[in-house]
Amino acid sequence: MRRNSRGSWLLAIALAAVAAALPLAFLRNQYNLILLTTVALYGVLTSAWNIIGGMAGQLDLSAGAYLGLGAYTTATLLLRWNITPWVGMFAGGVVAMGFAFLVGFPLFRFRIREVWYALSSSALVVVLQVVFLLWKQVGGPMERLLPSASFSLYNLRFQSYLPYYYIMLVLLLATLFIAYRIRTRRLGYYLLALGDNEDAAEVLGVDARGSKLKALVIYAFLVGITGGLYACIYGFVHTSFFSPTISMEVAILGIVGGLGIIYGPLLATVILVTGRELLRAGLGGRLQSLYLVIYAVVLILIALLRPRGLASLLGAWRKERR
Amino acid sequence: MSGEPILQVSELCKSFGNLAALNRVSFHIAPGEILGLIGPNGAGKTTLFNTISGLYHPDGGQVAFKGQSIGGLSPHAICKLGMSRTFQVTQAFEHLSVAEAIRIGAYNRHGERGVEAKVRETVAFFGLEKIQDWKCSDLGLAPLKRVEVARAAATDPELLLLDEAGAGLNASELAELMEMLKTLRRKRDMTLCVVEHVMPMVMGLCERIIVLDYGELIAEGTPEMISKNEKVIEAYLGRRSKR
């Protein structure tokens, strides 16, 4: 295991270097930069989801809720008090975190069955969407534009997608590192045990509710920060950011990537989101929705044929135990 | 066997719907002893364990562990106080390896620094070196039962409740297990309470036995006394002849 981990670190650093160098290959092509940024963004979401979904085995479908909260917090701070998104996105993370705590506290107390946890977390996204739709001071039916500027470091506005990509990449690496730290420490082991057998874990001293809450709150924090960045990238906030579709997609990518395996969700994201976006661009026109049909079929096929996730392919190849 | 009991159960009640699974059960466990808990199927032994270890909320009565009332505490809090248990139907962590499963227990009293050593020591104590990297889902019944005892022992409990740890083991596996349990008591000062159907194990291991039938305590005494007790024989044999 020890020998192996050194190699893994080298591999991880090499891959990070490749990711950092990738944009140099097509600096002029904004489309490719958008694609890279999108993949990195989904990578953060799915890797963060892995903490609550993969390790703790809680099928969370509320990524969109925390994404939206982060986005709206960042935008509101900037628009009302001119507070820079650099601070705003962390504030967004904290708001998402607080909200996750409020939601998770009662949910985990009553040991709500996995199905109902999944559904109530999904309902949460829609609830927030409506709340922000009706909350005129902060949300409302119209898009809220962030201050436009061709270049403003303070407002996190850039002409090119290049800076966004690098910021997202840093966030992605941080997320992966946090997931790795959790996975190899007490909390990670506790979460895995809880995901497998809650009663058995409890009598061995595992605080089920506390551990799950920690996982949920960390996940919400990471997604909240991403939400702040998301708002800056798009240049506006809208209630459609509270998206049930994104929430489900994040979960499904996490599942087909490989539950609890650090690089699993990222692997699935890189392959599938890239594939999806290329398909979307390639098809276009009348066949606009065809890419989603194909994407859905691929997801179903992977889930059926590789129930342990895409990472299990790599795992079998490397003959490595998780 | 002196001093205060490590566990004092008084008038404990638990019912499911109209069915009283435990009816005013009272007994104690003295520090350092090995107490046997026997009774026919459906007598309420597992319910008793579940209620003591915090998985069930008692409907009435008191459970005091080391003089402190623990009725209504959650299982992990009870474990932190120094009580752990195994399960009659093995509750494995399917996706964890043997060493990782033990690690879950070891974290109870150890931080990141000490946990590795504790795991290694526990693995060695229970003779699990060869299978420590196996996934729990790949284990047969006998090793699985042993892993359950090992991970519970890794929490460093003062009181360990074993629910049919011997069921399904062959004679040599049983002898090994009994030896380990005796060593646990001698070297780690653990008090043990065992629910058991395997009579040789109960008779060979326990100093004192209590008998549960239909949720009530019907006898208490040394193995010899119990094996001659009319009520106990009635409970075990009488019911069979009535059927």
Next chain:
Amino acid sequence: MIVNILQSVADGALMGCVYALIALGLSLIFGVLNIVNFAHGDFVMLSMYLTFWASTYLSLDAVFTPLITIPLLFGLGVLIYYSIIQKTLRERFVVQVAVTVGLMTFLRAFAQLVWEARPRALKFSIIQGNFPLGPFTVLLSRLISASLSIVAVVAVAMFLKYSWLGRSIRAASDDADAASLMGVNIRWTYAFAFAMGSALTALAGGLLMTFQQVDPTMGLRFGLLSWCILALSGLGSISGLLISGVIVGVAEALTVAYWEPRARSLIVYLIFVVILWLRPRGLFGRK
């Protein structure tokens, strides 16, 4: 004022009966197969589009289209069960969810591909129109839809209770192993339950189309709505389903009338979350 409130309550109650019909299909699938079907609402959406098609191209009135769509959806249910659902029965919960969410994405994208994103509605149905009843106005389409829904729910309840097939479905839902020992063909029963759950959405979809339009994103709303009703009623009580459907329908209608139309889903999910927190078994649940 009081007349208006009662009017909303009545409208909502009628709508709630159709909701109960949708939730009944879900309850069959969840109760029997123990599969969490996220795509159920999208079956409703698909049924609505098929109704739209059948009535546009075959000039069939929406009330009669279920004659075609019920067999269609039943067949689709069988097909999906054998090709997809059956393979996930022994898998972990998350894999089941991944598959049904994938199915949901598929159905929605398929609808967008075939019918495009804009909403579709029927121009005409023989049960459109309304008539006054004292101070109230009764929408004929809603009244008939609600009545047919109740008839269908009761019929399914009778079927489950008295027919041989229905009893084996209930046996399989209580304890699959025991049922299979008693000679129930579990695989076949599961397929039937799934197909029947899907076929019920065909009826609901046809009825909904007599007074509503359809767009491809509607599935999620119906899906969560029927899960909410199921959570409210708990498993195993058919009258509970009807009552819960009516509660949800009335809550929606009152929200639309007296607060804010866009907040209706808010109310539904708040009920859902509160019920999960306070009564995880539902109001009428057995298990």
